[in-house]
Amino acid sequence: MRKQIMLFVEESWLLLVSSVVCGAALASVDAWWGPKIAEQQRLKFDRLARAIVPQAQQFEEAVPGDQMLVKVGAKQVPTTIMKAVGPDGKAIGWVFQAEGSGFADKIRLVVGVDPQFNTMQGFGVLFSNETPGFGDRMKGPEFRDQFAGAPAGGLVVKKTGDRGTIDADIVAMTGATVTSDAVVKIVNNFIDQIRPQMKAKGLM
Amino acid sequence: MAEAGGVSVRKAFTTGLWTENPSLRLLLGMCPTLAVTTAVRPALTMGCSVIFVLVCSNIAVSLMRNLLKPHLRILMFTLTIAAFVTIADLFLKAYLPEMSETLGPYIPLIIVNCIIICRSEACASQNGLVVSIVDALGMGLGFTATLCVLGSIRELLSSGKWAGFEVAPKAFTPWAGMAMPVGAFVTLGLMLGLVNLITKKKA
Numbered sequence: 001m002r003k004q005i006m007l008f009v010e011e012s013w014l015l016l017v018s019s020v021v022c023g024a025a026l027a028s029v030d031a032w033w034g035p036k037i038a039e040q041q042r043l044k045f046d047r048l049a050r051a052i053v054p055q056a057q058q059f060e061e062a063v064p065g066d067q068m069l070v071k072v073g074a075k076q077v078p079t080t081i082m083k084a085v086g087p088d089g090k091a092i093g094w095v096f097q098a099e100g101s102g103f104a105d106k107i108r109l110v111v112g113v114d115p116q117f118n119t120m121q122g123f124g125v126l127f128s129n130e131t132p133g134f135g136d137r138m139k140g141p142e143f144r145d146q147f148a149g150a151p152a153g154g155l156v157v158k159k160t161g162d163r164g165t166i167d168a169d170i171v172a173m174t175g176a177t178v179t180s181d182a183v184v185k186i187v188n189n190f191i192d193q194i195r196p197q198m199k200a201k202g203l204m
Numbered sequence: 205m206a207e208a209g210g211v212s213v214r215k216a217f218t219t220g221l222w223t224e225n226p227s228l229r230l231l232l233g234m235c236p237t238l239a240v241t242t243a244v245r246p247a248l249t250m251g252c253s254v255i256f257v258l259v260c261s262n263i264a265v266s267l268m269r270n271l272l273k274p275h276l277r278i279l280m281f282t283l284t285i286a287a288f289v290t291i292a293d294l295f296l297k298a299y300l301p302e303m304s305e306t307l308g309p310y311i312p313l314i315i316v317n318c319i320i321i322c323r324s325e326a327c328a329s330q331n332g333l334v335v336s337i338v339d340a341l342g343m344g345l346g347f348t349a350t351l352c353v354l355g356s357i358r359e360l361l362s363s364g365k366w367a368g369f370e371v372a373p374k375a376f377t378p379w380a381g382m383a384m385p386v387g388a389f390v391t392l393g394l395m396l397g398l399v400n401l402i403t404k405k406k407a
Contacts, residue, residue, distance in 0.1 A: 011273055015280060026287060
């Protein structure tokens with residue numbers, strides 16, 4: 001037994017030492033650049049939120065330090081609800097991060113709704129890895145503009161229709177029905193689960 | 205200009221640039237060559253990332269070459285390459301977030317880029333530090349130059365721009381197909397044909 005252990009150590013010591021060294025190096029780099037990466041993500045969220053609610057003077061957490069849990073598949077995903085504060089200091093909308101599965105990878109969105117959670121103000125794409133030229137057209141105005149002013153929740157994907165008509169029917173991107181469907185499902189899922197939590201907390 | 209291993213430093217550098225250019229002569233690293241060359245900037249970023257990983261992994265493998273056990277060497281190569289790729293990926297996320305998003309999974313996929321594992325096996329595990337570094341620089345620059353040429357042609361024809369700047373006259377009609385996979389295959393095919401023609405004439 002001892003002989004076997006010695007043989008194992010003799011054969012694999014370099015691999016073991018290298019694993020520890022590489023692990024330590026990556027942990028250090030992550031600790032060094034981690035805050036910068038988090039800052040970049042926060043800036044991107046802010047940029048997208050401002051594009052969705054351009055009248056907002058600032059965005060602040062609806063309940064400081066509090067997150068709401070949303071069921072996505074078998075997982076509970078925490079999300080922070082941000083209040084869009086207007087020039088008069090009143091809430092002019094809510095903005096939050098939503099996520100779910102897309103065609104190729106996870107899709108993360110920033111979703112904006114009005115103060116009563118009745119109408120959508122739009123969405124922005126925080127992260128996606130959808131097919132270039134097909135699914136990634138969800139970032140373009142042709143698909144996205146259908147959401148600004150649409151009812152909050154109960155959205156339905158249609159393969160054909162008029163994209164200029166703003167209602168619960170979202171006309172899918174040609175050649176990217178799965179991505180169109182995924183975006184609508186993510187938006188519906190988060191709005192449907194966040195609305196009752198907002199009511200329960202007396203935020204609307 | 206030679207090391208104990210017998211490989212000339214000058215030859216180690218020039219080999220990667222032309223005679224054994226990874227993309228045009230060895231046809232290695234085809235996945236990023238085709239996928240990230242829609243424009244010059246992502247092509248250049250990918251090239252620089254590959255140079256960084258190639259140089260660092262060649263240094264690490266060259267330093268440990270006498271300690272490597274034959275049956276564990278591929279595992280060791282992958283471990284060191286993965287560490288440097290993760291560092292490059294984190295750097296892009298921290299300082300070039302938009303480029304990191306544009307390149308998507310292709311930066312993490314450098315881990316399985318055969319140029320890097322090929323140079324670890326064929327050069328760094330058999331040569332000293334200087335030759336390994338110079339070989340990595342030559343191969344990396346050869347790869348980057350190919351990506352930039354491919355990216356330039358595709359960006360110019362698909363949008364009339366070069367590195368984001370308008371260069372084509374207003375009357376130019378963009379070729380949408382050049383931004384799509386078909387544009388990458390056609391352009392690379394023509395470049396390979398041209399290189400074959402030149403090398404055949406020389407022979």
